[in-house]
Amino acid sequence: MRKGVVICMLIFLSTFFQMSFSGFHPPNPNPNPMAARRKRMSQKVRKMFYHAYENYMMHAFPHDELKPLTKTYTDSLSELGNLKLEHLPHQYSGSALTLIESLSSLVILGNHTEFEKAVLWLSANLSFDVDARINLFECNIRVLGGLVSAHILATDSTNRLVQGTYKNQLLDLAEDLGRRFLPAFDTPTGLPYAWINLKHGVMPNETTETSTSGCGSLILEMGALSRLTGDPIFEIAALRALRKLWSMRSSLNLLGTTLDVATGEWIEFSTGIGAGVDSFYEYLVKAYILFGRDEFWKMFQSAYLAVQKYFRHGPWYHDADMRTGKATYWQLTSLQAFWPGVQVLVGDVDAANSSHREFFHVWRKFGVLPERYLLDHQMLHPTEKYYPLRPEFAESTFYLYQATKDPWYMEVGELIVNSLNQYTRVQGGFASVRDVTTMELEDHQHSFFLAETCKYLYLLFDDSFLVNRNYIFTTEGHPLPVLSTWHDRLSEAYLPSNWTSFKHEEHRKRRASAMSQRICPATTLSHEQEYQHLESACHIPDTRADHRCLTDEDCGVDSTTCRRRSCSMAGYCGLWLLI
Numbered sequence: 001m002r003k004g005v006v007i008c009m010l011i012f013l014s015t016f017f018q019m020s021f022s023g024f025h026p027p028n029p030n031p032n033p034m035a036a037r038r039k040r041m042s043q044k045v046r047k048m049f050y051h052a053y054e055n056y057m058m059h060a061f062p063h064d065e066l067k068p069l070t071k072t073y074t075d076s077l078s079e080l081g082n083l084k085l086e087h088l089p090h091q092y093s094g095s096a097l098t099l100i101e102s103l104s105s106l107v108i109l110g111n112h113t114e115f116e117k118a119v120l121w122l123s124a125n126l127s128f129d130v131d132a133r134i135n136l137f138e139c140n141i142r143v144l145g146g147l148v149s150a151h152i153l154a155t156d157s158t159n160r161l162v163q164g165t166y167k168n169q170l171l172d173l174a175e176d177l178g179r180r181f182l183p184a185f186d187t188p189t190g191l192p193y194a195w196i197n198l199k200h201g202v203m204p205n206e207t208t209e210t211s212t213s214g215c216g217s218l219i220l221e222m223g224a225l226s227r228l229t230g231d232p233i234f235e236i237a238a239l240r241a242l243r244k245l246w247s248m249r250s251s252l253n254l255l256g257t258t259l260d261v262a263t264g265e266w267i268e269f270s271t272g273i274g275a276g277v278d279s280f281y282e283y284l285v286k287a288y289i290l291f292g293r294d295e296f297w298k299m300f301q302s303a304y305l306a307v308q309k310y311f312r313h314g315p316w317y318h319d320a321d322m323r324t325g326k327a328t329y330w331q332l333t334s335l336q337a338f339w340p341g342v343q344v345l346v347g348d349v350d351a352a353n354s355s356h357r358e359f360f361h362v363w364r365k366f367g368v369l370p371e372r373y374l375l376d377h378q379m380l381h382p383t384e385k386y387y388p389l390r391p392e393f394a395e396s397t398f399y400l401y402q403a404t405k406d407p408w409y410m411e412v413g414e415l416i417v418n419s420l421n422q423y424t425r426v427q428g429g430f431a432s433v434r435d436v437t438t439m440e441l442e443d444h445q446h447s448f449f450l451a452e453t454c455k456y457l458y459l460l461f462d463d464s465f466l467v468n469r470n471y472i473f474t475t476e477g478h479p480l481p482v483l484s485t486w487h488d489r490l491s492e493a494y495l496p497s498n499w500t501s502f503k504h505e506e507h508r509k510r511r512a513s514a515m516s517q518r519i520c521p522a523t524t525l526s527h528e529q530e531y532q533h534l535e536s537a538c539h540i541p542d543t544r545a546d547h548r549c550l551t552d553e554d555c556g557v558d559s560t561t562c563r564r565r566s567c568s569m570a571g572y573c574g575l576w577l578l579i
Contacts, residue, residue, distance in 0.1 A: 034407060041410070042461035044417055046109060048430070049454040052445060055429035056098045062125070063094035068429030069443040077143070081135035081194070087203070092132040096122065100143055101451035103150035104478050107161065108455060108465045116162045119154055123169030128177050131199045136184050136192055137214040139177070141279075141476040142447060145221040147174040148228065149478035171228055178225050178234045190240040191215045191261040208262040212255050212271075216245045217279035219287045220474050227486050245280075246299050253306035254322035255280065272311055272319035274333040279475040281307070282342055286472045289345070290480060292487030304346065309541045314553045315354040316375060330376035332362060334369045337392035338475075341399040349403050350564065351540060351557065356396050360412055366436045367419050369393050386442065387433040389424060391452030391477065398456040402463070413460040420453075452477035542573045549573050 052066075060066040060073035067074055075094040079085060099118055106115040151170040154162045183201040184192040187208075194210035197203050218238040226235035248264060249255050257276040258268040271277055281303055288296035310325040311317040317336060319329040337359045343352035363369045369390065372381035394416050401409035423439050424430045430449055431441040455477050459465065471479040540556035542549065548571055549555055555565040555573035565573045 038410065038461045041414055041417060042458055044421075045454060045458040045461060048417070048420065048425070049105060049109060049450060049458070051425065052429050052450055052454065053098075053102055056102075056445065056450075059428060061099060062096040064097035065447055066098065066429050066445040067443040068426050068431045068445045069441060071428040074444070077139065078132045078134055080138035080142075087133045089130070089132045092130055095128070095130070095143065096126060097142060098445075098447040098450060100146040100150075101447040101476070103146055104153060105450055105455045105458075107150075107153045108458065108479075112161050115150075115153075116165075119150065119162050119166060119170060122173070123166070126173055128173070128180055128198050131197065133195055133197045133203065135214075136181060136194055136196055137211070137217060140181065140218050140221050141474060141478075142451070144174055144177050144181075144225065145474045145476050145478040146451070147171075147177070148221055148224050149474070149480060151228065152224075152481060153479075174225055175229050175231075178222060181222075182233065182237060185237040185241065187261045189261055189264040190237075190244050191259070191264065192218070192237075192241055193261055208260050209258055209267060210261055211258050211276040212245065213276055213279045215241045215259075215261065216255075217283045217475060218242075219283055220290060220472070220480065223287065223291055224480055224486075249303075250322045252310060252322065252325050253302045254310060254320070254325070255303075256322045266322070269322050270319050270328040271322045272329070272336070273307060273317050273339050274319075274331075274336045278335050278338055282338060282475055285342060285345055286474075289482060290472050290486060300346075305541075308351075308556070312540065312556075313543065315358045317355070318375065330374065331381070332359075332373040332375055334371050334387065334390050335392060337369065337390075337396055340396035341392075344396075344399040344403045348540075348557075349400070352396070352400060353404075356400055359393050359396070363393060363419070364415065367423055367439065368433055368436055370436045380437065385435045385437060387436055388442075388444070389420070389430060389432055389446055389449040389453055391448060391456055394453055394456040394460070395473075395477070398460045401460055410460065413457055417457055448476060547573045 055068060055071070056066040059071040063073035064076045065074050073094070075092055077095055077097050078089055078092060082088070100122065103115060103118055106112075106118065147170045151168065151174065154166050154170065155168070177198075180198050180201075181192075181196065184196040186202070187193065191210065192215050193202050193206055193208065194214050195203075195206055219235070219242055222234040222238040226232050244264070245255065245259075248259070248266070254271055255277065256266040256269045257271050259266050268276075273281065281300070284296050284300035284303060287293070288300065307317070310320045313327075313330075316330075316332065317339065318327050319331065320327050337356075340352035340356040340359075343349070343355070359369065362373060368387040370380055370384070371386050371388075372384035373379070374381055394413065397409050397412050397416070400406070401413075420430065424433060424441070426441065429445045432444045432446065434440045434442040470482040472482060473479055542556045542565065543554040549567035550571070552564075552566045555567055557563065558565055568574055
């Protein structure tokens with residue numbers, strides 16, 4: 001970054017290599033066992049995806065999602081986030097939600113024929129002129145994101161997937177949907193309503209309560225829509241909401257979980273990195289990567305340091321009061337498993353690995369990852385014992401493997417694949433787990449199972465889709481390309497993989513990120529730069545403000561050197577040199 005910190009997605013975005021061999025070579029009687037293992041596992045995941053996809057197409061399409069136990073369907077777009085199932089439409093008969101969610105996965109799996117069939121069907125049949133009240137956030141990440149990503153893949157100049165028959169119909173549908181979102185932003189604060197009717201706009205007496213994720217995680221999809229259509233109105237609406245939300249942070253740089261869009265006041269002050277807040281953090285750093293706007297990085301860095309200071313306890317992250325930073329709930333939730341992936345993006349790989357291994361232990365204990373686990377009581381939440389095929393743990397496993405190439409992460413991926421096949425695969429698809437203690441199943445195959453869970457597991461074992469291409473994945477797993485034309489100035493950390501055309505080592509070193517060299521930006525700033533003391537994103541404060549400790553787990557990561565601090569014999573955290 002221009003002011004001293006560059007996000008370190010360097011390994012993920014720039015170390016994919018293809019090796020070619022010429023000349024005659026006799027067959028190798030002992031092929032690379034790792035390559036053979038990856039091929040075997042990628043084929044296993046491919047079969048999982050098609051088992052879920054084909055059952056959806058047979059028993060549920062064009063409705064929204066599959067009910068795999070009864071081999072029927074649910075028109076669930078209007079139910080997403082609607083816990084009390086209020087104001088459900090009577091005439092709505094689905095928008096092919098799972099098909100939209102599957103588009104980019106079909107491309108990643110190399111099934112261009114099925115992708116083209118799906119694109120042409122949606123182009124001819126999909127309409128959003130329906131009397132259905134939907135959750136803005138869910139519809140944005142699933143439908144708008146799915147359409148925008150698929151349009152980009154369909155028009156990729158290096159490999160046009162829909163030859164001669166595609167006339168930007170998906171982009172037209174996305175623009176129509178985006179315009180139906182806009183009335184939700186017509187509030188005194190600019191923060192959008194959580195709910196909007198696709199046909200009639202904001203309904204009378206609509207609730208003004210929303211979540212931090214709900215109004216702070218729209219910038220990727222709506223920003224991309226603006227870049228593709230040339231109409232800035234979508235990005236402006238999302239950016240205005242994000243800026244307003246950030247202005248509501250506490251003096252500790254923490255944001256609550258729920259708020260009122262009319263008054264701009266917080267409703268729930270307890271907060272963390274899980275449900276209701278999670279994708280807010282994710283979208284700050286990903287928006288910086290995608291659009292290159294410095295303000296996104298500044299927001300993220302302040303928010304990240306606050307998370308590490310007030311939520312982190314060893315490898316775990318508890319909830320805390322946004323006003324005081326005092327712990328409120330000691331719990332692990334399955335949605336928190338996205339966090340190690342975000343930490344990989346900012347180069348904090350050691351901390352990512354530490355948290356990931358704790359999620360791994362919980363997964364191995366129960367066979368899958370329960371929705372909520374009470375850390376202070378070491379027990380499951382009495383009512384949230386379910387596992388709805390969530391992707392977050394697989395997602396972080398994929399990111400960590402890309403960053404480290406440690407084969408242990410493939411072993412974790414294999415465990416996930418085997419668990420899903422053992423506990424959730426049924427004749428009619430893949431079913432959610434109602435209770436992880438009994439493995440009782442629930443009649444629901446969520447669309448994100450095809451959009452994310454299968455996708456990240458497949459990419460873990462076969463990342464050929466990413467060779468020589470740089471993508472950011474939305475919170476719903478839809479790839480958006482990192483393009484110089486979308487930046488005012490493209491950050492050097494995200495130049496394409498052919499950056500290796502620069503031959504001289506020193507030339508490359510000058511373009512390496514501070515994070516990649518484990519150098520605190522505060523030591524490398526020039527006099528002309530605005531911030532003269534800027535902590536690096538790898539900084540993790542010690543557990544106690546007085547730096548006292550009992551074990552190394554009580555100590556954090558030094559902000560200057562990015563080195564792990566340890567507990568001395570005297571009981572203080574520090575960087576101790578062995579002589």
